């Protein structure tokens with residue numbers, strides 16, 4: 001690994017970089033804003049008593065989300081490399097590069113089932129446009145969902161199409177692919193969100209839902225609320241997996257990392273809250289259960305749209321929103337793998353993106369079939385979907401995040417990190433607070449989460 005880095009210095013291979021500050025911000029917000037905001041956040045909030053959870057979520061963003069995002073961006077920019085390369089460059093002749101293996105594997109696994117759900121959103125864009133969802137009630141929509149996700153050919157084909165789109169963007173490169181598509185897709189996401197939000201505000205009785213969503217009911221607070229909030233912040237901010245690190249590695253020296261991290265966090269939080277304000281009050285108005293799991297967005301919400309005029313328009317907009325958001329996130333997961341293959345194994349971008357896409361597809365096929373022909377196949381008591389999600393999200397993500405933060409806090413060191421942040425006169429007023437959080441609070445919190453995540457639920 002070290003040899004390879006020396007080779008690169010010799011050959012002086014030109015690394016890619018972002019074309020503009022706005023391009024970087026939109027791409028990174030694109031990584032953060034995904035199914036985690038539009039689907040997971042409203043669900044987790046509903047399960048945790050509404051406003052109380054939102055309050056805890058805010059605190060966890062300040063204590064964990066923001067500091068870890070700053071750490072990942074700084075590590076990436078200082079190492080100017082992929083998730084393995086940053087360790088070999090900043091701690092040469094050590095075993096720290098192993099800390100990059102987990103994020104790499106987690107990217108692969110998470111993308112494989114993320115693409116399956118993203119594929120469903122494509123099926124639903126098509127179904128809404130074709131009128132298949134029109135006029136159906138919850139029961140009708142439940143059978144449509146069964147047909148679309150259990151017949152083998154639909155979910156697998158949709159997953160393939162989604163991955164082809166992802167590969168097609170990543171193949172073109174950081175500036176011309178990822179950045180340019182961010183500039184196209186992100187405004188679309190914001191536009192769809194705002195239109196859907198305004199429409200929701202015109203529902204009669206929307207206020208009781210909003211009140212439930214935002215009123216901090218402190219009695220609903222428990223320790224598991226905090227655990228859920230930590231998991232949600234990590235997932236939604238794309239942390240612990242090298243995605244933010246990889247995007248940070250394409251940053252120019254004069255970029256203001258703390259300020260950018262603040263902007264990205266605020267927008268990601270804002271999108272999650274807007275999505276919550278669309279999903280939760282709609283359910284209240286129509287007296288539907290904030291049911292969890294895929295049913296919430298693929299069955300219940302289309303049922304809500306079907307009770308208002310122009311239902312086809314609203315359903316299409318909503319699934320376009322989901323598909324766009326999933327695409328910009330999937331791009332960042334694929335780029336983690338592609339950057340590694342290009343820089344460490346010296347593959348071309350084309351080979352790297354195509355091979356990684358194909359590998360992710362193959363690994364995802366069992367997940368895509370897990371509601372259909374592979375229903376009932378269990379690994380350790382979990383179906384294939386849940387199994388992949390469990391090992392990646394509950395084990396690899398937190399462990400990867402923990403190693404990364406220990407490296408920044410204790411091995412490479414907060415001093416060097418702060419110096420990197422301050423390059424070219426960028427201010428870092430909160431250095432003291434950040435160092436304390438990164439060295440003590442974040443590792444203890446993640447370590448604890450990791451251990452509690454290992455305990456069998458029941």
Ligand code: TRP
Pocket residue numbers: 031032033034035036037110234235236237238239240241243329330332333
């Ligand atoms: N943040 C994205 C979402 O909210 C998902 C995502 C992209 C992600 N990259 C990641 C999650 C890296 C964990 C790690 O849907």
